[in-house]
Amino acid sequence: MVTSNSEQDELMGLLIAVSREDRQAFQQLYEKISGRMFGLCLKLGSQQELAEEALQDAFIQIWHRAAEYHSDRGAPLSWMMTIARYRTLDLMRSRKAKQTSGDSQLEHVEDQREGPLDVSLRSAGTAELTGCFDELSDVQRDSILLSYYRGFTHDEVSEALSSPIGTVKSWIRRGLMVLKRCLER
Template identity: 65%
Template sequence: MALETDQEELMGLLARVAQQDRAAFQALYRQMAGRMFGVCQKLAAQPELAEEALQDAFVRIWHHASEYHRERGTPLNWMLTIARYRTLDLIRARKVRQTAGDDQLENVADDSFSPLEASMQADGAAALQGCLEELSDTQRDSILLSYYRGLTHEELSVTLSTPIGTVKSWIRRGLQALKRCLER
């Protein structure tokens, strides 16, 4: 019962935030910042990156609160998903920046896509994104951290404070579910 009340309160706050109500946004921040920071910190494993991701997530919520719809799940899950994706985006961006300074890139071939290849890649990316959203949070996070951040199973086990066998199972089952989803 209390959980439903919390969800109704969050929906009310989001509706007010969608109307640019700063007091509602402050209340939403006070209520959600701790949980969202926990998700960011768990994924990033770096306080400064987690703080940046949290800030980006709240900016996104401020600008896109009107896009929340009950069909997308609970307000709590919607906001936690935003925090999770902003963290993963920042991790990927930081990883790209770290390798961007390579001075061995003098003779790089042009690997740009033709319009057809770009369209096919975009369709595939959209399909993959849809399939990723069907996974459980633990499966999705494990796969994304493994493939985008390059964490090993051992590193994932430490990062997620979970036994290595469980992490391997999440990844294996998640990849199987992705394969089934993409084959549809």
């Protein structure tokens, strides 16, 4: 996500105009960054429909929250990409909850190999698991969902969450410990 200073200045100017409800500036902003944002949403969500919905939701948030942006929140592009990233993760989480809400047990990970949580997860019903996920911090939950349910490597999770790999590994490790304790109750 390396951008030039002139591009950052241009994005800053567009954001300022959008904060004043300038529709033409919003259209220009969309044309300038929607491709990159969609690529991120698609990479995270792995589904075109989800990525399109996340992109639309992200731009709605940008329209409504442009006045809240200031430079200590990072570069304009980084701020907007973060909105898209978290909107994608929220949609993935909500769709996963809807998809598994009627299941009595969880199945194997996508590649059909046993994962480290499979024994505990098979013995715990979805309601218990959902309750346990509620005990995790957002970053722990996102890290675990991306790693174990989307099959991301630690490097990919690190990139998706814009966090150092050591931090991501700690979130996953601590989150798994919380889940284990919760499921053993």
